[in-house]
């Protein structure tokens with residue numbers, strides 16, 4: 168593999184010369200797969216974050232066999248990619264499709280975005296046993312590759328059964344650690360937690376440290392939906408860092424956000440907190456989805472569940488910046504409210520937003536889209552090298568992020584608003600998550616890497632999914648290859664199911 172290392176270290180003409188030499192001398196690869204496919208005329212964004220460069224990319228036997236300028240070989244197929252960008256396939260490190268892949272192995276809404284690898288089992292909730300899940304994925308492969316985290320809440324339920332509404336006792340913690348150890352041995356790539364949710368929320372920090380130590384012994388990461396993304400977000404960030412420090416484990420903060428008015432515009436403080444930890448040697452990274460709103464039922468706005476108690480409702484609306492930030496998208500009792508804000512309907516009806524909220528809940532509740540973050544914070548997070556792109560969505564997600572995340576970043580944040588450069592956005596979608604998961608032969612366009620690739624038009628790529636049409640597919644993703652096989656070709660999913668189950672290294 169010396170040539171690959173040389174290629175990584177060199178640049179420009181030298182890299183091209185080596186690529187040509189490897190392509191010419193690659194007799195062994197030619198024997199295993201005489202006919203290759205060459206993507207011709209593209210700009211390559213190789214995942215490193217370095218500038219895009221004009222290069223052809225040859226695929227054979229499921230791997231990238233040449234990158235640079237070379238003559239097409241007899242028998243090879245060529246794909247004209249003039250004006251297009253070739254990048255590593257996107258790796259979605261926070262994806263909720265663990266169950267859906269069985270019924271939708273083509274995973275159209277995922278490959279249409281350029282995603283080639285899903286990391287499932289986030290937020291503390293995972294399939295179990297891990298070994299069986301990965302085996303099932305091998306028996307019934309999907310179009311995309313799958314890796315899995317072991318869920319903290321999942322093992323917590325296995326040990327504590329229904330008696331989980333309390334801190335775990337030392338013997339229970341020991342049993343949970345054994346299960347995390349088992350999950351990691353069976354191929355999980357890390358431990359996930361969801362500390363804002365029902366089961367995980369009752370755990371104390373020490374319990375999480377012990378679980379994380381078990382994952383760390385197998386080289387896994389600790390990935391967390393932290394305990395609070397609202398007023399107490401800073402305590403929650405500190406806890407995640409503490410777990411990393413005490414368990415000596417890399418920490419990935421899931422869908423990093425500041426979700427209430429009291430913490431809005433404090434992303435610079437979050438960045439400082441995390442950079443301080445990184446300087447101390449704690450390996451903290453994060454991922455973010457490119458949306459400033461969530462969609463759910465109107466009742467989730469009120470954490471204390473007192474939906475007809477005016478002070479609770481008042482606090483709930485104030486937390487999200489007021490009733491103008493709550494868009495009603497479904498209300499069966501009064502369809503005429505739909506696609507108006509709570510504020511607008513209240514004005515029309517001469518009510519206070521608080522009284523209207525209470526009335527809507529009495530009338531059967533409503534589906535709402537709630538703007539709860541500010542773009543300024545999302546932008547500052549994406550500007551950090553240690554923040555990746557992830558969807559927090561998946562197949563059939565009723566939020567536009569499930570079908571739009573990656574094209575949205577490329578179309579809106581890169582092309583239209585210039586928040587980050589194209590090579591940096593691609594790095595956040597490819598090499599950064601691959602390195603996080605120690606996937607050394609994915610997330611990069613280089614000789615010897617697995618041929619998971621996306622070919623897209625940088626001038627047109629954009630999401631089309633919205634809160635009223637969350638499944639609408641993006642445009643501009645021209646071709647997607649998984650293991651060298653085309654799974655997406657200009658608006659159509661291919662018949663192949665080349666995805667593999669990626670097991671961590673025990």
Ligand SMILES: [Zn+2]
Nearest residue numbers: 290392421422
């Ligand atoms: Zn989450």
